Amino acid sequence: MNKLFISIRIAGGFIAVGGVVCLILAPLIGEKVFDKLWLIEPLTYIGYVLIVAGLGVAVVSYVGSQIKDRSIHAMNGKNPGNSWSETTLQYFQLFDHDLGRPLRRIAGKERELRAVLQAGPGEVDAGVIDLLDEIERQTPNFRLMMSNIQVLIQLESPDNDEPLQPVEPTEVIRRISDLYTAVAAEAGKEITWWSEPAEMGLVYANSNAIEHIVTNLVDNAVRYAATHVEVKLTKNPSHFFVRVWDDGPGIGQQYVQHLFDRGWTPEVVKREEKSSSGLGLYIARSLARQSGGDLTVETDDRADGDHHTAFLLSLPSNLTAPLNGNR
Amino acid sequence: MANVITGRKILIVDDESESGILRAVRRRLEQEGWETVVVEPESGYSLGEEFEAATLWSIEQDLPDAVLLDVRFGEHRDDQFRGLGILGEIVERWPKLPILMFTQYAQGPDRETAVRGSLKWDSPVDFIDKLASPDEVVLRLRRLIGTSPESIPIGDQILVDVNARLVYIGAGEYRTPALDIQGMKFEIFHELAATWYRSPGELVAFSRLERYSEGEDPRASLRVRIREIKNAIGKGLNTRFGPSELILNVRDQGYRLVPPKL
Numbered sequence: 001m002n003k004l005f006i007s008i009r010i011a012g013g014f015i016a017v018g019g020v021v022c023l024i025l026a027p028l029i030g031e032k033v034f035d036k037l038w039l040i041e042p043l044t045y046i047g048y049v050l051i052v053a054g055l056g057v058a059v060v061s062y063v064g065s066q067i068k069d070r071s072i073h074a075m076n077g078k079n080p081g082n083s084w085s086e087t088t089l090q091y092f093q094l095f096d097h098d099l100g101r102p103l104r105r106i107a108g109k110e111r112e113l114r115a116v117l118q119a120g121p122g123e124v125d126a127g128v129i130d131l132l133d134e135i136e137r138q139t140p141n142f143r144l145m146m147s148n149i150q151v152l153i154q155l156e157s158p159d160n161d162e163p164l165q166p167v168e169p170t171e172v173i174r175r176i177s178d179l180y181t182a183v184a185a186e187a188g189k190e191i192t193w194w195s196e197p198a199e200m201g202l203v204y205a206n207s208n209a210i211e212h213i214v215t216n217l218v219d220n221a222v223r224y225a226a227t228h229v230e231v232k233l234t235k236n237p238s239h240f241f242v243r244v245w246d247d248g249p250g251i252g253q254q255y256v257q258h259l260f261d262r263g264w265t266p267e268v269v270k271r272e273e274k275s276s277s278g279l280g281l282y283i284a285r286s287l288a289r290q291s292g293g294d295l296t297v298e299t300d301d302r303a304d305g306d307h308h309t310a311f312l313l314s315l316p317s318n319l320t321a322p323l324n325g326n327r
Numbered sequence: 328m329a330n331v332i333t334g335r336k337i338l339i340v341d342d343e344s345e346s347g348i349l350r351a352v353r354r355r356l357e358q359e360g361w362e363t364v365v366v367e368p369e370s371g372y373s374l375g376e377e378f379e380a381a382t383l384w385s386i387e388q389d390l391p392d393a394v395l396l397d398v399r400f401g402e403h404r405d406d407q408f409r410g411l412g413i414l415g416e417i418v419e420r421w422p423k424l425p426i427l428m429f430t431q432y433a434q435g436p437d438r439e440t441a442v443r444g445s446l447k448w449d450s451p452v453d454f455i456d457k458l459a460s461p462d463e464v465v466l467r468l469r470r471l472i473g474t475s476p477e478s479i480p481i482g483d484q485i486l487v488d489v490n491a492r493l494v495y496i497g498a499g500e501y502r503t504p505a506l507d508i509q510g511m512k513f514e515i516f517h518e519l520a521a522t523w524y525r526s527p528g529e530l531v532a533f534s535r536l537e538r539y540s541e542g543e544d545p546r547a548s549l550r551v552r553i554r555e556i557k558n559a560i561g562k563g564l565n566t567r568f569g570p571s572e573l574i575l576n577v578r579d580q581g582y583r584l585v586p587p588k589l
Contacts, residue, residue: 100458107458108347115354139458177528178466179459190585192577194530230578231528 005065009058016054022047088153096146103142110135133186140183144219148279151212155286164318167207169240170200173233176214184222184229191222193231200233200240204318209287210242213295216280217244217311224248224309239293240317245310250301259297260285284313292316335361337468338391340382340413341429342400348457352395355461356468364389375400375409382413386421393425393472395464397457418450425451425471427464469525479520482586484564487520496563507559511539512552519574523584532581553582 026043114132117124177193184191214231221229225246232243251259258264265278281295288295293315300307337356341349344365353363366385368377378400386394394417398410410428417426446452453471455464468474479487486495486502492513493504508516515536522529533546540548553576557568568587570576575583 111351112347143456174526181528182462191528192530193528
């Protein structure tokens with residue numbers, strides 16, 4: 001929308017410049033071509049009209065964009081000096097910092113305590129280790145929650161325009177696997193990942209989007225898997241695909257259509273307290289589609305069968321840099 | 328016996344180097360065989376300025392293999408993103424020096440995109456959340472530095488000595504070489520161990536392993552060699568590894584190493 005207002009303003013400028021050109025040309029034509037002297041007066045008038053019209057269009061466009069910005073800020077109760085997303089991000093940064101500090105202290109103390117127990121004589125009570133593991137497991141939750149909020153702010157921002165950058169998808173998957181392998185191991189589960197071919201090579205993509213989507217999918221898979229999670233990266237000439245599979249109980253077919261709805265969790269149906277925000281899959285699919293790809297699910301919840309859930313992320317693999325560097 | 332990694336030095340630049348999180352990371356890096364050098368600035372300037380000068384001086388003096396650098400130094404407004412300024416200085420002077428940015432405040436897509444925009448896409452600079460586990464920090468540093476160790480310890484009881492091309496079984500003075508694992512079998516186990524060392528969850532596809540087997544049915548030959556490796560290590564440890572232990576066959580895609588729980 002902002003781009004539209006800017007285009008109108010530029011068009012108004014061009015019209016006004018056309019008017020100035022007419023004004024300049026009118027006497028010149030009149031001086032050089034005597035028998036066309038009658039042109040001077042109409043050209044002058046046309047020039048005036050074009051200047052007034054051009055400047056008018058530019059002013060109306062400027063006022064229009066200001067009114068629109070103010071209405072957005074008024075709607076969100078934010079400072080009109082910043083954009084909606086900037087102001088929201090500022091609040092979020094404050095929140096992240098203030099909440100992050102005590103959480104880092106807790107995580108630090110937990111790691112210290114673990115080291116002291118390991119260095120000490122004798123066996124450590126298994127219950128104590130379980131408690132420490134539980135504290136450790138919560139840190140990725142916090143990291144994902146922060147990331148979810150941040151991406152959501154950007155996703156719903158009217159100025160959202162993430163640049164495409166060179167990305168090595170294999171490296172992104174490797175990084176996420178490194179984060180969750182330890183988390184899964186503590187819960188007695190295993191993550192296996194692979195890429196075909198072994199190194200995918202560079203593509204131009206929104207690396208933050210890929211990382212964010214796959215992190216959400218792997219986080220879910222680790223939570224619901226019985227024992228195994230598999231992440232597979234493949235490609236065809238136009239797209240690359242990330243398949244996140246888990247051997248969990250599967251999702252009932254009646255729920256699949258709601259899976260990507262904003263705020264939906266299985267507890268909504270049961271009228272129970274929600275165990276998560278229900279934003280993860282909504283954000284993941286929105287990001288995938290915004291990047292020109294898609295996110296789909298295939299699941300089997302038969303208790304006696306090969307129950308599983310598999311999410312398939314497909315994204316276009318641009319092999320060359322976009323001309324303007326942006327989507 | 329070769330060290331895990333010889334002479335690796337990590338420079339740590341963080342005003343909270345004595346915090347629990349940093350102490351756990353330093354402990355883990357030292358377990359890995361890396362020496363840690365903590366930047367300690369002299370007083371006289373603002374916190375951020377002190378760290379900037381001390382870091383550049385320390386890189387010149389200590390010649391580290393990588394730098395673990397915090398983004399924020401203290402609560403002063405000027406120092407909120409001082410680490411990014413230090414990053415710029417280091418990249419300008421030592422563009423090949425790997426840097427792992429320890430992020431803790433308002434990090435994420437925006438910040439990283441902004442910083443990456445000022446760096447070359449292949450700059451050896453990466454970002455990690457300060458809440459990351461010490462193991463995750465080590466894995467990220469291994470890849471950033473491009474570490475290929477002389478020996479790979481798998482748990483306490485198995486050690487792959489890359490120079491001697493031997494797999495040692497047992498701990499301490501009871502450690503003995505598994506002489507049954509040589510030639511192609513060593514190559515297979517080394518490939519599995521090196522992949523596990525780089526990323527513990529990564530599967531080694533059949534296509535990467537079948538070059539170490541021969542005959543009309545390379546996959547069957549590979550299966551036999553894998554079984555022989557498991558038997559040889561199991562014999563040294565007085566145990567027998569089942570199908571889901573030590574080396575896993577994952578859904579007919581390839582194999583993955585899992586350190587034994589002994």
